[in-house]
Amino acid sequence: MTDADVVIVGAGPAGLMLAAELCLAGVRPLVLERQPHRRDTPKAGGLGGQILELLRYRGLLERFEAACTGPVPAPRFPFGGVHLDFTRLADPPLHALPLPQQPLERLLEERAGEVGVDLRRGHEVTGVSQDDAAVTVDVRGPDGPYQVIARYLVGCDGARSRVRDRAGIGFPGTTYPEVNRLAQVTLPDAVTVLGDGGLDVPGFGTIRPGFTRTDHGLFGIGASPGSQAVSLYTIEDESAEYDDDAPMTVSELQDSIRRVLGVRLPVGEALRLSRFTFKARQADRYRHGRILLAGDAAHLFPATGVALNAGMLDAVNLAWKLAADLHGWAPAGLLDTYHGERHLAGARTMVHTRAQVALRRGHDAAAEALREVFQELLADEQPLRRMGALVAGSDIRYPMPGPGHHPLAGTFAPDLTLHTDQGITGVAELMRPARPILLVLADRPDLCRAAEAWRHRVDIHTAKTDQRPADALLIRPDAHIAWAATVDEPADTAAHALREALTGWFGTP
Structure with missing residues (x-):
């Protein structure tokens, strides 16, 4: 019998990313992988989209770039039998890193080892059951069967997920x-x-x-x-x-x-x-009690170049919420926002990948006309940028509770250049420890005072920046903005709204 806080089933990119993020948040997960060695069968050919920005915010992107053996190709991406050609844009909305899945998984496994992940290869999950307090996992390892009792179980075990099946979670689609x-x-x-x-x-x-x-x-x-x-x-x-x-x-x-x-x-x-x-399938729920899903176990998309992006972003969204629950300070409903936010993101990815199916599978004159018109639309910069953000997953705005939110709330935090008393830094550098941040960008001591009681959970930084987007930004560990103060908002109103946001996302102080 073994006890664990979180058992992760599957040591693919989503599982390894989740494990490392949990360790950053002070949780020691156990990763069980049925394969005794990393698989040699080629699968994904690289990373692309919003996950590259997230890796940069964790200080990992240079390591991944250094592992690329070939040149980074020009920003021109297939889309349903046509192309999204960003070569004429100085700042393309979509980037890719040509890093095959085998070296990608090696890098993620190295990272997991550095932060203290317990990874067991050749350990196959044969049974799963749960009650209100724990999940019991039956495992067959090299030395025989054993059980693990965990607070939570996350299935990152791919398209044929046993965890999903044992949890009775539907996987409808085509x-x-x-x-x-x-x-x-x-x-x-x-x-x-x-x-x-x-x-x-x-x-x-x-x-x-x-x-x-x-x-x-x-x-x-x-x-x-x-x-x-x-x-x-x-x-x-x-x-x-x-x-x-x-x-x-x-x-x-x-x-x-x-x-x-x-x-x-x-x-x-x-x-x-x-x-x-190609399959278009999405789990009807990403959480069933103490069992959760991420990566291919949660969604399969009928187009290339998006699965790794979506799965690893699932992991980053889930990790800090699981950790908050395990540390005992998660506000009510926090863990449920994982399904709400990432199911929405998966559905958005499903829209454009199914659109690619329609574009590429038609063989008659009407289908040819559709592809021709679509390609003509992409000759204009605005629709080209919109499509790039859609494929990258950078257009996602998570729903925020309550009314009257700042336009930035729910979006990925921009990497602002920050001028502080210690010198010049950026949002990306501040996000490396994967902790919540209150970034005060104006002379607003009222906001610093309002957040003081949360200082043990939320890092408070004051800085100046050119063209500040708000007086202050409350940024979650997954780099999404939980709250923003409108420029020149009255002090009492802003301080009250900030305390509500801090309580709603990071618990009572």
Whole structure:
């Protein structure tokens, strides 16, 4: 028998991120992973969206950037058979880091080890039960079966989550009859990468850059002149079922290209090969008593490039709320806001990924017209930025309790440049310890006095900044703004509102 505060099932990106965030908040989680070693089967090819900003706020982004072996590509992203092209914008709303899932998980595991996470590989969860006080977890480990009694259990165990099934949480949605194959390969000298990114294939001719649609599927190229590697992508409708753990081969890739394009494309060394199907599913609840879900166990999206972003942001949102409950100061209903906020975010991601399904799966003249009109809209900066924020997940505004909130409440805190008595810093640096922050940006001693009773839980900073967005910002550990003081708001009104926000999010002092 083992006791734990939180058991996390699954040592993928969401589980490891959650474990590290819990440790930052003073909780020691136990992570159980049924696989004895990190899997070699390629899955995600990189990180993108709002999670990159969060990693920067934790002081981790440079470490992740240093692990990238290839150059960061130009900001041009596939979207349902067309492209979001941000190359003409000086400040793109969407960024990506080409870091395959294997080194990503290695970095997250290293981070987890540094902060004290207990990770047990080769330990499979075989049963789960709960009552009002605890969760009992049956585990089969290398030395035999045992039980863990925990205050909470979080299922980060993927699409086929046993935790979700044992908790009786529904997972409604759609499975699409698509098989997607993605590869990064070198090409033999006989194949020429053209100046526009297309390919010249001997015996066939030119394959244009971007996406080529045929009666048999979709083929995509991502290539740059002078690059040693190109990205190849196919989508076909197939009825066959594939084992996610069975690796794809170069021959399988070439066969798929031949079926879609009618040409056997010569391929050199395979740097990455992966195969996946698309599902649009979302758990009907992210919490059932003392059992919670995060990552792929909670949602599956029918498009690439968003799952890691969503799953790791789930973890950051959940960690500080679990810790507050375990430390005994969580206000009533705090843990329930995890479902309210992240289910909303998942539904928002589902909207744009399902829209991508509609764009890419149509084969008739009407579908071609839809793609053409959509691409024309993206020639204008405002809709292009809006779509970038939607895909990045940076347009999310969490609902805040009560009326009359500042426009910033519920949004991700901007990284303001701050002038303090100790020098110049930024919001990102202040967020590294993952603690709540009251950032007073105007001469408002009334707000500092109002928050004094919470100083043991909330770090209070005073600073000046150019073009201040509010007199003060109350920032949660997940970097979202819980409350903001309107410029020149009366002192009594602002102090009362601040105390209400502090109590509502961080408990009674």
